[in-house]
Amino acid sequence: MRYRWWRLAVFVSALSVPLYWLYLAWQFALGPDPGKVLVDNLGQGALVLLLLTLSMTPLQRLTGWGGWLAVRRQLGLWCFTYGLLHLASYLYFLLGGELSRLGGELLERPYILVGALGFSGLAALAMTSSKWSMRRLGKRWKALHRLIYPIVIIVLLHMLWVVRSDSARWFLYAGITAVLLLLRVPVMATALASVRGRMKARTKLK
Numbered sequence: 732m733r734y735r736w737w738r739l740a741v742f743v744s745a746l747s748v749p750l751y752w753l754y755l756a757w758q759f760a761l762g763p764d765p766g767k768v769l770v771d772n773l774g775q776g777a778l779v780l781l782l783l784t785l786s787m788t789p790l791q792r793l794t795g796w797g798g799w800l801a802v803r804r805q806l807g808l809w810c811f812t813y814g815l816l817h818l819a820s821y822l823y824f825l826l827g828g829e830l831s832r833l834g835g836e837l838l839e840r841p842y843i844l845v846g847a848l849g850f851s852g853l854a855a856l857a858m859t860s861s862k863w864s865m866r867r868l869g870k871r872w873k874a875l876h877r878l879i880y881p882i883v884i885i886v887l888l889h890m891l892w893v894v895r896s897d898s899a900r901w902f903l904y905a906g907i908t909a910v911l912l913l914l915r916v917p918v919m920a921t922a923l924a925s926v927r928g929r930m931k932a933r934t935k936l937k
């Protein structure tokens with residue numbers, strides 16, 4: 732398998748981050764409300780992984796290195812896994828496992844419904860990420876996987892609702908998203924490829 736060590740490094744990095752947070756929680760090093768810190772960290776981790784997944788194609792266009800695309804699916808699946816852990820830790824730590832409180836929660840904190848919408852989209856992408864689904868869905872696969880763009884907007888809305896007073900972090904993520912979405916516009920994608928061509932020509936001249 733090509734890029735075996737690179738794929739393994741991505742796998743180990745993505746796995747070790749939540750394990751480290753769990754270790755910190757076990758050591759009572761996450762402050763007075765470790766449950767909330769875990770929910771927040773996992774939510775933010777899922778968003779970072781979503782943005783990393785989106786940046787693999789532009790990075791490939793810019794550098795021509797196939798390793799970026801080799802880990803794109805894995806990063807998407809990690810994003811879904813972090814999202815699942817974010818949801819599970821919300822249900823366990825913040826809701827105390829009392830699912831009967833969910834109705835009241837949704838009325839009080841409608842951003843949870845927005846998060847659930849984003850999560851359902853991620854689940855649809857994860858369920859159809861295999862080569863088998865790709866073959867079965869044909870052209871529809873690409874159309875379905877374009878859902879990643881509305882999903883990232885939905886997740887940003889979910890986050891904005893939560894972090895209202897501390898919006899500096901939100902603006903950073905929104906800015907990165909805007910750049911990544913812009914790079915998908917065909918004109919920009921072509922410009923990116925020509926930057927690579929020019930860089931290649933310059934290194935040949937040296």
Ligand code: HEM
Binds near residue numbers: 889893
């Ligand atoms: C059913 C699905 C979801 C539920 C129930 C949910 C629930 C929550 C809750 C309760 C919070 C606020 C916790 C607090 O009080 O500080 C939160 C924050 C957040 N969530 Fe979600 N969420 C869901 C889906 C997602 C998804 C799919 C993502 C990203 C891909 C995400 C990213 C975030 C982020 C970035 C924050 C802000 C964290 C921070 O303040 O640092 N959420 N979510």
